Amino acid sequence: MVEKRIRLDALDILLVRSLGKHPRTGFLELSRLTGVSRATVQARIERMEKAGVITGYGPDVDLPAAGYPVLAFVTLEIAQGGLDEVAVELERIPAVLGAHATTGMGDLHCQVAATSHEGLQAALLAINRIPGVVRSTSVIALSEVVAPRYLPLLESEERPEPSRVPVYRGGQPGPAEEPGSL
Numbered sequence: 001m002v003e004k005r006i007r008l009d010a011l012d013i014l015l016v017r018s019l020g021k022h023p024r025t026g027f028l029e030l031s032r033l034t035g036v037s038r039a040t041v042q043a044r045i046e047r048m049e050k051a052g053v054i055t056g057y058g059p060d061v062d063l064p065a066a067g068y069p070v071l072a073f074v075t076l077e078i079a080q081g082g083l084d085e086v087a088v089e090l091e092r093i094p095a096v097l098g099a100h101a102t103t104g105m106g107d108l109h110c111q112v113a114a115t116s117h118e119g120l121q122a123a124l125l126a127i128n129r130i131p132g133v134v135r136s137t138s139v140i141a142l143s144e145v146v147a148p149r150y151l152p153l154l155e156s157e158e159r160p161e162p163s164r165v166p167v168y169r170g171g172q173p174g175p176a177e178e179p180g181s182l
Contacts, residue, residue, distance in 0.1 A: 011036065011162040013154050014046055016054070020151060023057050025177040047159045049178070070120050071141040074127060075106035082132030083107070089130040095123035 008016075011034070018033050019025070027045070031038040048054045063071065075168060077097075078086050090096045090110065099110040110127070114120035120140070128136055 006047065006053065008048075008053070008159060009162045010045060010155065010159040011040075012048060012053075013151075013159055015041065016048070016154060017151055019045075019054070019057070023059075043146075063113050067115055070114040070117060072112045072114075072120055072124075072138045073141065074110040074112050074124065074136055074138040076108040076110065076127070076133055077105075077135040078107045079132045079134055086132045088126070089132075093123060093126050095119070096127070120172055 001012050014034055015030065017034055022029070024035065025033070027038050027042045030041045034041065045054065063069070076086070084114055087099065087107065090099050090108075095114055097111040097113055101107065102109050111182050112123050112127075114122065120138075124136065124138060127133060145170075
């Protein structure tokens with residue numbers, strides 16, 4: 001269960017950045033990389049997990065390399081009050097990578113992947129068969145211009161320095177974070 005929103009400080013962002021670069025790293029190694037005690041690292045990461053800030057450590061998957069080179073964005077108009085039922089049905093279609101309820105012309109925007117244009121067509125037909133879907137519009141992605149990311153946003157705000165963390169170096173990288181060390 002997600003607790004109230006937490007305020008991230010500079011150490012939290014450093015830990016998120018370090019986990020992004022080294023997702024399989026344990027607390028002790030993160031401690032070495034960041035220059036903070038292992039107990040502090042563990043407490044901070046557990047706090048962010050409990051608050052729902054860190055949601056997983058799964059591998060990033062390159063869909064074209066995995067055999068799914070066709071990506072489309074599908075806008076759905078749904079019947080009034082049908083959001084919950086449509087969401088349940090979308091979750092049953094493996095090609096649907098994600099969906100967001102939105103404002104504007106459409107009610108839902110979905111990201112759909114397929115092995116081919118024919119596979120995309122089959123996924124679109126499955127989506128259109130969902131009771132509650134009134135209309136769909138799709139566009140095919142030609143190339144990825146900006147990869148999914150979160151660190152630039154998190155780092156764009158000025159963050160307070162952590163309190164009661166005497167070993168913390170104020171955002172200075174540890175020995176393994178120096179340029180050219182990876």
